[in-house]
Amino acid sequence: MKTIGCFSYNFLLKTRELEGNEAPVLHCNGLRLVENRPMDSSRHGPNGFICSSTQKERAVRAMASPTVSAPKREKDPKKRVVITGMGLVSVFGNDVDTFYNKLLEGESGIGLIDRFDLSDWEVQIAGQIHGFVSKGYIDGKNNRRLDNCWKYCLLAGKRALEDANLGPEVLKTMDRSKIGVTVGSAFGGSEVFSDGVETLFFEGVKKVKPLTIPYSLTNMGSALLAIDSGLMGPTYAISAACATANHCFYAAANHIRRGEAKIMVAGGTEAGIVPYVIGGFIACQALSKRNDEPQKASRPWDKERDGSVLGEGSGVLIMESLEHARKRGAKIIAEYLGGAITCDAYHVTTPHPDGLGLSTCITRSLEDAGISPEEVNYVNANAPSTLVGDISEVNAIKKVFKDTSEMKMNATKSMIGHGLAAAGGLEAIATIKAITTGWLHPTINQYNLEPEVTIDTVPNRKKEHEVHVGDFDFSNVRVFNRSELLPLPLVLR
Structure with a gap:
């Protein structure tokens, strides 16, 4: 089976309550909370999902580690x-x-x-x-x-x-x-x-x-x-x-x-x-x-x-x-950031074992979205339960995200199967819910993990996890194209 589609969602989880017209921001040093302070609206861009339980919108942006320069992000509300x-x-x-x-x-x-x-x-x-x-x-x-x-x-x-x-x-x-x-x-x-x-x-x-x-x-x-x-x-x-x-x-x-x-x-x-x-x-x-x-x-x-x-x-x-x-006063659930499309150019049914096309797509999507790899601490993976595909995807993730020690990664398909064209939509919704609830669903049927998989797969039981930025890395059974969509961080309000 060929892993092809890569779908990345990045979310920010918590902020304090707004005061006046200030937009909140959660500053993180790597994956560690440092402080909450009002965001400079002149620097605000589409790097964070906005999540809402009220009709009033709040904008948020994710901050990378102080050693990492955040890429340029879209500011025009017509294009966000x-x-x-x-x-x-x-x-x-x-x-x-x-x-x-x-x-x-x-x-x-x-x-x-x-x-x-x-x-x-x-x-x-x-x-x-x-x-x-x-x-x-x-x-x-x-x-x-x-x-x-x-x-x-x-x-x-x-x-x-x-x-x-x-x-x-x-x-x-x-x-x-x-x-x-x-x-x-x-x-x-x-x-x-x-x-x-x-x-x-x-x-x-x-x-x-x-x-x-x-x-x-x-x-x-x-x-x-x-x-x-x-x-x-x-x-x-x-x-x-x-x-x-x-x-x-x-x-x-x-x-x-x-x-x-x-x-x-x-x-x-x-x-x-x-x-x-x-x-x-x-x-x-x-x-x-x-x-x-x-x-x-x-x-x-x-x-x-x-x-x-x-x-x-x-x-x-x-x-x-x-x-x-x-x-129109709409409830804002999330904000889409950007995307990329690449191709393995490798085989009709087998992904490149090193995950080369996938890692390229993730990298380009991160660049297009204005997200640094260091901001990501959650991946909702494709993980179709195939011999080559699962490991190929992990190799690609490791190639892009150098330090995965604080990362969580789960697989929705372990419970609902591979929905083919529907999979991207269903797993996108699952990822957004993970951010808004602060709970990651488990990857079930984890009995004997492959040694190459050194990322926490949330085995068999849900975990509470404050997601700084979550990456929905969705690789699918596919012959030609590889697609990645990368919406930005989410914040509860």
Whole structure:
């Protein structure tokens, strides 16, 4: 399996209460708290996520060690991109808080697949969503005919819009030509496609459903969400295998920075638990065969890992210019910093063992975002539980972050499986929740760690951790591109 997508989130956690119009800043000497004092607003730039529990925004910036010069950061509020809403569909349900609480508990969402008969298949497990309910978000007709991939996208997207206070009545009052959608998928409508091929083969062309082609295309989630919400800005999908959501976030931010959009709905969606997808991954020898103990099948960095476990779902963020968010009084959850895209140029299914392409991407993203490696003390890793991929990623992290003694690193996939295009969106949300709660979810199934892994993986139990800057280092199964998105530090308020 090829590690390709790198997605880095950097967050700052705590500040004192604001006085007047002063913006708070948490100064750190390396990873050690030194003092809290008002931030010089003339030096403020987009180097920190902003996290809010109220309607009033507070801006924060992360400080590197005194020996490290902080790179230049964007100051123009028209070009600064903030996150104002989050929505998801996951194996733990459709509520962001419930999703993260399950992760904190170390609960596994992986089990036996029951959608079709795999009794004689060597892989029978996945992070399958059960009991999906779309009432109130998808009408009855679409609920019957849409592929799960698009149902997940619609629900996650609409919940993200709601979270951003952009419901239907509010949207009607806005310039919707400046609101776009880019929610991508790796496989698209895989069940609709598979059913269409089967119908053509067994029943003939006259029995193929009229909407087979449109509902199979990878851009249909973005299109349906835009049509349903009346959004007329840049609307399309990027299909970059498991780096899809990362690419979508990167593209969405650039639309905002160029002034082509004020708001973008961005993320990834996937529903690939269908026979031909499972069968294809089995043929690649990419999946775990632990059918007798599915909840212990995904074992990132463990010596006994034997492959990934497929997952599904959708993760969507509302990305918005800081200027626009301020004008409408939006709740600011986070701020996006920057990104980079590189390529291993190594192999179709195997990452470079030294993590060369990945480390290059992380470095360029840090530079673009204005973040120094010394500021990072948390990594939410890709860790797909593959033999080469897990270690390749660790090698890349060590190459960029020279001192990892105070760093924590965990793997969301140990509990929900590999969501392919949805993985970037779901893990982005998990990372933001880690910062806002001050608790890191565990990496479960850590029994016998690889000796190369010298970073604290938060094994089996959650840990309280004051994150100075957290790096969401998301590497995915991918053939060509490597993508990294690096939003900046977060502060509770």
